[in-house]
Amino acid sequence: MLLFSGLYRGVGIIVACEAPAFREYYGLEKEMLIVAGLAAAVLLYGRTRRLNELEQEYKRVRDDSRELTLMLEKKNQDLLEKQDTEVYLATLKERNRIAREIHDNVGHMLSRSILMVGALKTVNQAENLKVPMDQLDQTLNEAMTNVRQSVHDLHDESVNLKRSDGIAGRRIQFLSGTAYL
Secondary structure: OHHHHHHHHHHHHHHHOOOHHHHHHHOOHHHHHHHHHHHHHHHHHHHHHHHHHHHHHHHHHHHHHHHHHHHHHHHHHHHHHHHHHHHHHHHHHHHHHHHHHHHHHHHHHHHHHHHHHHHHHHHOOOHHHHHHHHHHHHHHHHHHHHHHHHHHHHHHHHHOHHHOOOHHHHHHHHHHOOOOO
């Protein structure tokens, strides 16, 4: 700063020396122009150097800002993918719970009904009830087979993450090498 304050005083002197009487008395016209040019050059050099420093600082801040923006976008994408995975896993958990409830409630009731029909068929001696009992036994066994198959399919589907249409499924497919690019 001392250089610039001295420079401003020097410029003031140069301006004062521009008076025609002063120039004629001392004959310093060329020297005055050289000193004025040098003073302007020093002033411009200082300002240019400061401008270059500010430009470098601006570029550094801009690059840091862009880097942080890219990093935040990546983190947001990762969070969205994690959220999709969490939703998908919660859906699978609920599906498995429903499959267990179906198996526990409906399956046990059908098993008990099949056993009761078997016991009735064994005890029953009436010929007119033999065909309806066989049909009832066949229907209950078919229902039990259907429930077992549905619960089995539901459980297999819930465990098979490769069938997923979401981001988690695509990521697993990509990692396992089964994705088509």
